[in-house]
Amino acid sequence: MQQHISLYELNSLVANVISTTIPHSYWVEAELSEGRENRGHFYMELIQKEEGTNTPIARASAKCWRTTWSQVKPYFEKITGLQVRAGLKLLLQVHAQFHPQYGFSWIVDNINPEYTMGDMARRRQEIIRQLKAEGVFDLQKELRLPLFARHIAVISSETAAGYGDFCNQLENNEYGFAFDVTLFPAIMQGEQAERSIIAALDAINKREEETDCVVIIRGGGATADLSGFDTLQLAENVANFPLPVITGIGHERDESILDMIAHTRVKTPTAAAAFLVGHLAGTLQRIETAQERLSIRTRERMEREHLRLQRLSANIPTLFSLVRQRQEMRIERKLQRITVAVAERQTKGTHRLEMLATAIPQALQRNFAERRHRLEMLSQRAESLDPDRLLRLGYSITYYDGQIVRNPRQLRTGDRLTTKTEKGCVESTVV
Known part of the structure; x- marks a missing residue:
């Protein structure tokens, strides 16, 4: 009978070989394609994609046991502000393990959160480069905030303290300006932030005619909490939005891509409210300055016109006398011309009457002679035609x-x- 061993013995042999030949742990770069937590353990599917494509060129399974995961998870989330989720680039410390019962696995001993942060920074730079290549990076800067920007659309979490601070700052402004604030609720952190904010922008776009500007606000937090504002799709939506977009989503030390492409970037929600109040105050100042200038110009004009009227009043008697003399001389000349014209007309009429008095008898005699001659001719003609x-x-x-x-x-x-x-x-x- 041929010599043989059991499966358990074979697996134990493989386990001994692996523990002997691969005794150390390794830091490995990989992308998490799938992750799930079960009974305190975290199970991972790791992949490596061909550079510049989404084609996987390597796959592996990995496990992080409960005792390790309970320490790695909170530290990673504290530094990055993210949960370990699919799509993240990770730098993992792993060692090989072959269990006779469960087979081969890479066991995760640690995860470096700084590596993930660096990968996020590289992706930010790539998104910025693409936005500039598309020519949309500065589109928001070309928009003008309306002088009377009072109708404000706010994208924020309804329960966020930052939203309450923003509303209080607007409502209790020192000038007594009245703002019309409409909240468009959205998720402001995590994986769903991008999709939720874009949906809010779409809702605002449908009410564009009744809105002056958009304010996107969020309270403070870890720098990595801003990852939801560093996506290409969200940046493109904001860059192409027809209304000015004001952001107040981070602390002074933080700047997201959304801050870069927005019309105006301020530090906090209260700073966003202060900016809007200051903008309206600037408009009020312009109106008051224009009003003051108009008042001064009007007063100066009235003074000039008053002086002009005084000069005219002083000159009226002299001017009236000159005008009266000119009119009297004009009337006198006209009377003289009328008198001469009437005399000439009368002389011509008298002469014509004299000529008519001489010419009428002669004309009558000629007319009588002509008619008498005609009657004689007609009489002769009638006589010549008499039938008798x-x-x-x-x-x-x-x-x-x-x-x-x-x-x-x-x-x-x-x-x-x-x-x-x-x-x-x-x-x-x-x-």
Whole structure:
């Protein structure tokens, strides 16, 4: 019978080989693709992607036992402000373990939070470079905050102390300005912050006409809490937003990408409120300055006009006298011209009447002579056309049915004709 060993013996042999040949722990760079906590232990799926792509070129499973995880987890979260979650780049200290019952695993002894922080910084620089390449990095800076910016859309957690401080600062401002604040609630930290803030921006965009600007505020916290504000998609949404966006999401030492591309970046929520109050106060100052200038200019103009009226009042009697003299001289010249014109018109009329008095009798005599001559001519013509005169000269006139016969072709056989002569009438019949 062939010699053989049991599976347990084989696995124990492998475990001895691994513990002998790989006795040390190693610091390993990897991306966490999946992580889950069970009974205090943390189970990980690690991958390495090909540079510049999302293609995995290596995979491994790892475990962090409860005793180690209870120390690693709070320290990592304290330094980074993040939970160990999928998508993070990690630097893990691991050692190899082969258990006869459970097989091979990498056992996590420690996680370096500074490495994750450095990776986040590298990603920030890449996002900034891409925003500048797209030409949107300074778009918000080109917008103008309305002079009377009173209608404020706030993106914040409803229960955040920073939001309460912001509202109190606006409400109790020293100028008594009245602001209209509308809250658009959003998650302000963690993995859901990006998606939640973008949803709030979309809601504000639908009410653009009734909004002057947007304020994104959050209280303080660890620097890594700002990771939700260092995403490309959120930065692009804010950069292209049609209204000015003011951020007050961190302390003075912290600056997120969102702060960089915003229209105005202030330190805290109360500083954001102070900025809005100061902006409106600046507008008030401009109005008061303009009002004062207008008042001064009006007063100066009234003084100049008053002096002008005084000068005019002093000159009115002299001017009136000059005007009256000029008008009297003008009227006198017109009267003289009218008198001369009337005299000339009268002389011409008298001369014309004299000429008419001489010409009318002569014209009447000529007219009577012409009419008398015409009557004589008409009388002679009428006499020459008298039918009785023609009959006396030997002519006759033939009638048919009372009408003078001018064309014999009009007559028919049997027609009765009457022929008139100087001495009488003759009846005849056409044959």
